[in-house]
Amino acid sequence: MKEPTSLTGKKLGNDANPARIFTMTIDNRLLTAREDETVLSVARQNGIYIPTLCHMEGLSLRGACRLCIVDVKGAPRVLPSCVTLARQDMEVVTNSDRVIEYRRKILELIFSERNHVCSVCVSNGHCDLQALATELGMTHVRYDYLYPKQLVDASHPRFSVDHNRCVLCMRCVRVCDEIEGAHTWDIMGRGITSRVITDLNQPWGSSETCTGCGKCVQVCPTGALSEKGKSVAEMTKRRQFLPYLQMMRGEGRK
C-alpha cells in the first residue's frame, strides 16, 4: 500500500531526519512550508482557496483533473498545486488571469466529455463538479459536447455506476485500493476512451473483490457512483470517515 500523502518518498519529521522549512509566497503572502508539503496544502493551511476536484484529503495524490493549477514564477507552464511540492523562494499566484481562464477551459472540457444532465441527476445540488461550475462562473461550454454513448451499470445490489457522469478523478480507484484494500476499481482504455471498470471489466454486481463497503460511492465527487433507492437530488455523500479511517490504518501498521 502506498503512503498516501508523501511525495518525497522519505520518512520525514523525526529527529534523525527533520523536515526542512522553506519560505515562499502565495499571492504575495510570505509563508512557511515544510519540504514535504504541497503548494495546495500550504495554501489551505493559510486560508487561500484553490479549487480542486480529484484531490481528496486522506487519499494518495493523483493530479488527474488539473483544476488546481497555479502560476509559479519561473516555471514554463502552470503547475497542479495538489502534486507540486513547496520550494524555497517559490512565488505562487493562484488567481492570475491565465490560471482562471485555463481552469474554466478545463472544467468546460470535463463537461463536454460526458453527459451531465444535472436536473435529473441523483447528485444534483450535492455535486463537487456542479459546485465548481458555479464557483468558477461557468455559464456555458465553448466546446462541442461529445455526447458519448455511455451506459449505466446497475448490476450491483446496492449501488450503481453511471459512466455519463464520471470525471475519471480516480477517487474510487484510490479509496478502494488504499483504504478498503480491495482494489475492485481500475481504469481501462486511454485518453478519451478511458473509463472506470470493476475487476476485469465485468458488471459490478459480479465482482468478486468488491466488499460492498460503499466507500467509492461516498468519495465519488459526482453522481457517477450512487446508492440505489436514492432519487434525483437525494444523493448526499458522507466523507467524514476518511481521515479517521486513514489514521487508524496508519496506527495499525505501526
Added chain:
Amino acid sequence: MAKNIVIEPITRIEGHGKITIVVDDDGSVSDARFHVTQFRGFEKFCEGRPFYEMPSLTQRICGICPIIHSIASATACDSILGVRIPDTALKLRRLLNCGQLIQSHALSFFHLSAPDLVLGLDSDPAKRNILGLLEAHPDLAMDGINLRKIGQEIIQAVAGKRIHPTWVVPGGVSSPLTEETRKFILALLPQALEITRKTLTWFKASLENHREEIRTFANFPTLFMALVNKEGNLEHIDGTLRLIDYKGNVVVENVDPAHYQLYIGEAPEPWSYLKSPFYKPLGYPEGIYRVGPAARLNVCGGCGTPLADQEWAEFRELDRGPVLSSFHNHYARLIEILYAIETIESLLNEPYILNARVRVFAQPNYNEGVGVVEAPRGTLFHHYRVDDKGLIRWANFIVATGNNNLAMSRGVLQVAKRFINGDTISEGALNRVEAVVRAFDPCLSCSTHALGRLPLRIELVARDGTVLHEIA
C-alpha cells in the same frame, strides 16, 4: 385548385403548433388539421436510464404542468417497485397536485384565454394578452395573477420548488408536511376561494356573449374519458378510467389503468409528431374521444366537495347529456379550481396529514409499470418497461394533448367551416381557429408564450405543397 391555409405558430398556447386549413376551389373549407411540429423523442432518450430518474426526467416534458408528470411517473414507478405507498404520501401527492391545478388552470384561464374572452376575438392582437387585460380590466387580471401565485406558493411550500421539484419519488414523497407549511397554506385559501367564486359568477353571467363560440367551438359528439375515484367522483391521481358516449351513457368503466392498452389504441399520423389515440373497440378514427376539464366534469358523478358540487350540478345543466362544446373547458377549469381549493382545505385538516411515514423503499420487483393521472389538460399515461436491474427498456407516454388530437383537428375544421370562406380570411376568423385550439389548452412542450404575441405566419398552400401566398 384546393389551397392550404397554414397558421403557425399558434400564439398563447404552450409549445409549437401549426394549423393547416385546406380550402377547396369553391372557397369552402374541406379539411383542417392540427399539427405538432416539434419532436422531442422523450420515449427514446429515457431508454437505459434508471427508473428512479423518470419522475424528474419526464417532468421536463413540460414547464407548465411538470408536477403531474412527476406524479404519473412516480405512480408507474410505484408499480415497478410493487408497493402500496403510505396513505399520507398519496394525500400529499394529491395536495401538491391541487396546487398545480390552481396554478395551471389560472394560467390557462386568466393569462391565456381571458384576453380573448374579455377583450373579444376581434380586438387588437397587440393588446389581446395579459398586459392588455391588465389595462382594460385590472381587477380581473390581478385576480388571475394572484390566484396563480397562490397555486405556485402551495407547490413551493409543499415540494420546495415552484418548477421541477424532486419531491415526488418512487414509493411516495421525499419529506413529510410540516405544521408550519400546513398553516401557511391554510392561510392562503380564503383569498383563493374569494377570487374563484367571484370569477365564476362573472364568467357565468358573461356566457351569453359567447353564444357563437359555444356553438362552434368543438361542439360535436365524441366520447369522453377521465379518471374517477371509487365513488365515481372527480379524481386526478388515483382512480380508474371511465368512458362515456355523447349521450352520457357509460361505455366502459372501472378500467384498471394498467390495462389501458386494451381500450386505447394509438395511430401515428404522417402530418404530426403527436400520435392520435382512439378508443379501440370503435376503431380509428371513430373512436375519437376528448379529455380535459370539461370531459372530467362530464364523466364524473360529482366533485365530492360541497361548493364545487353545486357548481358542477349547474354546469351539467348546460346540455341535456354531457356538455359538448369545448368552449366550456374554460368554465370547467374554474370549477376545478374551486374543487382544488376545497380539497386542499380538507386534506390539510385530515388527522394523519403530518405523519412522518411518507415513503416506501423497495427494489424493482416488476418489469412493467403504468401510471395514469389527470393532468390539468386531461388524462396522462406513463408506461415503462424495465430490465431486472431497473433500467428503462421501453417507455410510452400519452399526453393530454395527444388524447385530444383527433378532437382538436375536428374542432378546427368545425370552426373553420363556419368562419372561413374563400381564400382570404379575416383576422377574427383566424383568431377563432386559434381560440378553439386554445380552448383545449394544448400543452405541446415546455415553452410558454404567455406574454406578447408571436408573429403569425399564414400560408396558402396548394395541395401539392407549393406556396401560393404568404402573409407575414
